[in-house]
Amino acid sequence: MTRHNVFYNSEFVSSDFAFDTTRKSGALAAALGDDSSATVVDPGHFTERTSEIIDRLHGPEYVLAVRTGTPSALAESQGFEWDPKLPTMATAHSTGLVAAVSEVLTSTSRVAGSLSSGLHHARRDRGAGYCTFNGLAVAATDALDRGAERILVLDFDAHCGGGTRSMTSSNEVVQIDVSTVKFDSWEPSAAQDSLTYSGPGSYIDDIATALQHAGRAGTFDLVLYNAGMDPANSGVSKADLNVREQMVAEWAAERGQRVVYALAGGYTGGGITMEDLVALHHLTIDAFCDETER
Numbered sequence: 001m002t003r004h005n006v007f008y009n010s011e012f013v014s015s016d017f018a019f020d021t022t023r024k025s026g027a028l029a030a031a032l033g034d035d036s037s038a039t040v041v042d043p044g045h046f047t048e049r050t051s052e053i054i055d056r057l058h059g060p061e062y063v064l065a066v067r068t069g070t071p072s073a074l075a076e077s078q079g080f081e082w083d084p085k086l087p088t089m090a091t092a093h094s095t096g097l098v099a100a101v102s103e104v105l106t107s108t109s110r111v112a113g114s115l116s117s118g119l120h121h122a123r124r125d126r127g128a129g130y131c132t133f134n135g136l137a138v139a140a141t142d143a144l145d146r147g148a149e150r151i152l153v154l155d156f157d158a159h160c161g162g163g164t165r166s167m168t169s170s171n172e173v174v175q176i177d178v179s180t181v182k183f184d185s186w187e188p189s190a191a192q193d194s195l196t197y198s199g200p201g202s203y204i205d206d207i208a209t210a211l212q213h214a215g216r217a218g219t220f221d222l223v224l225y226n227a228g229m230d231p232a233n234s235g236v237s238k239a240d241l242n243v244r245e246q247m248v249a250e251w252a253a254e255r256g257q258r259v260v261y262a263l264a265g266g267y268t269g270g271g272i273t274m275e276d277l278v279a280l281h282h283l284t285i286d287a288f289c290d291e292t293e294r
């Protein structure tokens with residue numbers, strides 16, 4: 001088993017508003033402290049760089065609202081109650097991804113993760129679906145700034161990544177999405193893009209087809225993998241989610257593909273405890289630990 005770095009600091013869980021998106025990364029980081037699968041690294045020194053990219057990508061009125069809490073309808077458009085630490089929390093989830101992009105594009109590490117969620121539904125001028133700033137679009141922009149020319153967003157969160165597609169250019173960013181819920185759906189406009197609706201009965205077949213499609217789309221300077229575990233909330237089994245993570249990690253390893261992954265969705269309730277949720281997200285980390293040595 002080969003270790004890789006996963007980025008996280010206490011700012012990820014700093015908002016007063018307690019919800020899986022603003023708390024689960026802390027529980028997972030604590031669990032990682034006890035084993036040897038990954039090293040938790042503080043991305044804090046990328047905060048300023050990240051804030052600058054957020055200022056470029058998101059509308060000024062929206063960014064100001066998130067930072068000040070006013071107007072509240074805009075500041076709380078992601079569905080959270082605003083408090084002064086909410087902008088810190090939201091920025092941190094993008095900062096972890098920027099740190100991970102820096103790591104895989106400027107070092108010998110092929111894989112890095114960030115314990116980030118609440119990303120892919122955010123639009124330029126508003127939040128949506130628990131997503132405040134679009135950290136995937138932020139990470140893609142940072143990669144382009146660093147000289148990447150072609151990026152794949154692989155979005156296997158249960159929900160569609162329409163926010164990310166709306167904030168990135170099809171000329172530079174290919175998006176391949178397998179979803180079990182139609183929220184935030186988007187219309188593929190480029191031949192290489194795809195959006196597949198799946199469910200427990202066909203999930204692994206649909207993931208395999210999506211990865212074949214990604215393989216035919218050529219090579220990428222970076223893959224941003226939105227590794228949501230919320231298909232579990234749609235009835236996809238933990239065993240199938242484990243197979244999915246092994247498939248993605250193997251697909252990337254076979255191609256020597258640089259990967260940055262984010263936790264993305266995954267929720268307690270309906271019989272899923274925080275301990276269960278941590279175990280689900282751990283599948284992603286373990287799969288990439290197994291594959292980084294290839």
Ligand SMILES: [Zn+2]
Nearest residue numbers: 157158159265
């Ligand atoms: Zn989701």
